[in-house]
Amino acid sequence: MKNNLILAIDTSCDDTSVAVTSGPYVLGNVIASQTELHRQYGGVFPTVAKQAHKENIAPTVTSALRRAGITWDEITAIAVTQGPGLAPALEVGIRAAQTYASEHNLPLIPVNHLEGHLLSVLARPKPRDANVQKLSSDLPVVKNALGILVSGGNTLFVQVKQIGKYEVLGQTLDDAAGECLDKIGRMLNLGYPAGPVIEQFAKLGNPKAIPFPLPLTMTKTYDLSFSGLKTSARNLLEDNGVLQPLKKQEVYDFCASIQFAVFRHITYKLNKLLVDQKFSQIWLGGGVAANATLRRMIRETIQANSDRVANPKLLTPYSKKLCMDNAAMIGVAARTKRIQKGGGEQIGRRPRWGLEEI
Ligand code: KG4
DSSP: OOOOEEEEEEOSSSEEEEEEEETTEEEEEEEEEOHHHHHTTTSOOHHHHHHHHHHHHHHHHHHHHHHHTOOGGGOOEEEEEEESSOHHHHHHHHHHHHHHHHHHTOOEEEEEHHHHHHHGGGOEEOOTTOOGGGSOOOOOOOOSEEEEEEOSSOEEEEEEEETTEEEEEEEBSSSOHHHHHHHHHHHTTOOSSOHHHHHHHHTTSOTTSSOOOOTTSSOSSOOBOOHHHHHHHHHHHEETTEEOOOOHHHHHHHHHHHHHHHHHHHHHHHHHHHHHOOEEEEEEESGGGGOHHHHHHHHHHHHHTGGGEEEEEEEOOSSGGGTSSOSHHHHHHHTTSOOOTTGGGGOOOOTTOOGGGO
16 A cells, blocks of 8 residues: 555544544544534534534535645545444444445545544644655554543543553543533533633632532542532532522632532542553543643643653643544544455444443
């Protein structure tokens, strides 16, 4: 194969994304956001997402190819998110990938969305003026890294034994961290998704104003739970079952306090994990990984355990766009898979596909 130019598609949730990648290099990464469509529901509405994916997919493919400066003739494989995610949404991406694969006689590579988020830290921007055909398509050799994935659908600690071999060390037992922030943001009328708004408001507030509880301190596991924090928030905001409006500064203090509580829960469990186990390096991915306070709190926790981590520098995706759902991470993860000619026909959506089943 001359060069590994992958066209990657992700329709796992509410964003239609298409990217062109070469090894770790991102040549084009286009995201057609559906946020405005779902805002009125305060969350993602699956059938609305499916319809929007259907409308967005072809133009998004065209603009990803244009952005990358690549034609179909140069593409060597198509990667697509097979799961986990919303079944009706996944279906659109998989169908499109199958159609393009048969039209252009290309192999299909099914990719796990969570593996994409994990490996997003390995993505690199295309070097300026680089000749695409001459870029190295190798990815680094990784052994015993710790992946922290914090998004709207998942919150987990994963041991990356090597690329493609994962063990989940701990995960949320209920809501994901981003989901918890979004739900509390809804109580505060902050719109959807609320995570980025909470980050901005938190800068103007006092994180110690409200002493939220620290969950699961008595358990020995590295599992997490955010539903108690959500209930505490509701109890504080409600009077006789009715949400009470707060004054401006009170909203800022509430945001700062709940954000601190959510992240302190993650770093408390991370600290426990680092006391118990050694790792070569630590990766952070997922939508909430865009949050500067979370990054700082995780860096501080790693610093406090720097003798337990060979490379104590926290690895994060090179841009915020790579933290959220995107197809570039799917293309990068696909690079680690063996390409099987004609494998595409067997691909079906896998809404609950876990990392350990890869
Ligand atoms: O990874 P992602 O785009 O979608 C999946 O869940 O797969 O993550 C979206 C989540 C939402 O819950 C959103 O509120 C949260 O990431 N998020 C943030 C920030 N940016 C996005 N949460 C806190 N601070 C942010 N800056």
